[in-house]
Amino acid sequence: MKKSCLMIVCLAFLLAFSAGCKSSTGTKHTEEIKVWDYFTGKQQDLYHELVEQYNRSQDRYKVVTEYIPFNEVKKQLSVGTAGNAMPDAVFLDNVDNASFAAMGVLEDLTEKIEQWGQADQFYEGPLSSAGYEEKYYGIPFASNALALFYNKDLLKNAGISKPPETWSDLKKAAEKTSKGQTKRFALSAVKSEESAFQFYPFLLSSGADLKQLNSKEAASSLQFLTDLIKKGAMSKEVLNATQDDLARQFAAGQLAMMINGSWNIERLEEAEDLNYGITYIPKDQTFASALGGENIAVVKGKNTAGAWDFISWLIDPERLETLTAETGVFPPRKDLLESSSHWKTDDNLKAFIPIIEIASARGPSKDWPKISEALQTALQEALSESKTPKEALDEAAQKISALN
Numbered sequence: 001m002k003k004s005c006l007m008i009v010c011l012a013f014l015l016a017f018s019a020g021c022k023s024s025t026g027t028k029h030t031e032e033i034k035v036w037d038y039f040t041g042k043q044q045d046l047y048h049e050l051v052e053q054y055n056r057s058q059d060r061y062k063v064v065t066e067y068i069p070f071n072e073v074k075k076q077l078s079v080g081t082a083g084n085a086m087p088d089a090v091f092l093d094n095v096d097n098a099s100f101a102a103m104g105v106l107e108d109l110t111e112k113i114e115q116w117g118q119a120d121q122f123y124e125g126p127l128s129s130a131g132y133e134e135k136y137y138g139i140p141f142a143s144n145a146l147a148l149f150y151n152k153d154l155l156k157n158a159g160i161s162k163p164p165e166t167w168s169d170l171k172k173a174a175e176k177t178s179k180g181q182t183k184r185f186a187l188s189a190v191k192s193e194e195s196a197f198q199f200y201p202f203l204l205s206s207g208a209d210l211k212q213l214n215s216k217e218a219a220s221s222l223q224f225l226t227d228l229i230k231k232g233a234m235s236k237e238v239l240n241a242t243q244d245d246l247a248r249q250f251a252a253g254q255l256a257m258m259i260n261g262s263w264n265i266e267r268l269e270e271a272e273d274l275n276y277g278i279t280y281i282p283k284d285q286t287f288a289s290a291l292g293g294e295n296i297a298v299v300k301g302k303n304t305a306g307a308w309d310f311i312s313w314l315i316d317p318e319r320l321e322t323l324t325a326e327t328g329v330f331p332p333r334k335d336l337l338e339s340s341s342h343w344k345t346d347d348n349l350k351a352f353i354p355i356i357e358i359a360s361a362r363g364p365s366k367d368w369p370k371i372s373e374a375l376q377t378a379l380q381e382a383l384s385e386s387k388t389p390k391e392a393l394d395e396a397a398q399k400i401s402a403l404n
Helices: 002-026 041-057 070-083 094-102 110-116 124-129 152-157 167-176 193-205 216-230 236-240 243-251 262-269 304-314 317-325 334-339 347-358 368-383 389-401
Strands: 031-037 061-067 089-093 139-151 257-261 276-279 289-298
Touching: 031 041, 031 304, 041 061, 041 304, 041 317, 061 304, 070 089, 070 094, 089 094, 089 304, 094 124, 094 289, 094 368, 110 304, 124 139, 124 289, 124 347, 139 152, 139 193, 139 262, 139 317, 139 347, 167 216, 167 257, 193 216, 193 289, 193 368, 216 368, 216 389, 236 368, 243 257, 243 262, 257 262, 262 347, 276 347, 289 304, 289 347, 304 317, 317 334, 334 347, 368 389
Parallel strands: 031 061, 031 089
Antiparallel strands: 089 289, 139 257, 139 276, 139 289
């Protein structure tokens, strides 16, 4: 009887041990996916909510977010390459996508994007920013663009019935709105990426591009802006003014017109008694705008499958609408922008829809940081009148040509 009991106990133990082993080996391992982002405020809150939702939706991957300040992303990506402290995926300024692809930091996502089959739902400008040498090294996440913001009351008081459509109209409107403390028209010409961003639409509108900086068309675009300063239609203060500076001045009624982006709409709506509108940047040959925003990319050699699983989930129209509609940016997906009512119910947001459609990505080029620096220098030299526009752009053309 005792032997029988002992055998039963031993058998039960063996069965329990065996079942435990099977349970242990059968447990699915959750892979951690680290993603760098630079979101703040409401955008950060919404993004974290979606990350938690993704993590609850499946048990194969767990996304872990890590905040990296916007100004530190490029530095950390470069340093991380040497120290092997890289994330699996990263949000980055779309203008930096090509340069990091060229450095070998980012994973080629061409095959995954083609299998995904939704690339044709993205606007050409945002999608092109993720490309390098005819391959995709990221996917657009959120977009913005530049437009002309104009104070309706100040234009009306100056006898101007509608916003300027051409460079000639802009020049006349800027001269007529000069009164008291009002500073007529302004764009950001500060020595940073902001000025290259703001000058780009004028360059493209003239019919020139980055390969034609020493052309008469390119020179005419910079000459036009220089003439505005010479005629008092734009202040030399723009040489030190950021886009945020311009937004504050415009909100205070100190600017009749400015070039700025969709991200500042929310700020301007908080200003009392500000009656303003948004339209295309006045043209020379054609309307043009510069594209801003961010892409999300996968770091080379990391967990590509897991990172792409999260990315493709996140940029589904339903999730992307949640993240963009509430945060002052636009989705790069035309199927979402055209179907959602959010961007169509506000006049100022609605004005940006056709502008997003024509906005051009800066570059895209692996050498954009150096190209941008050449443009910034040319703009500063011409507007400060230390060089003629032609001299400044000829020198910029030489610098860019030497990069090839």
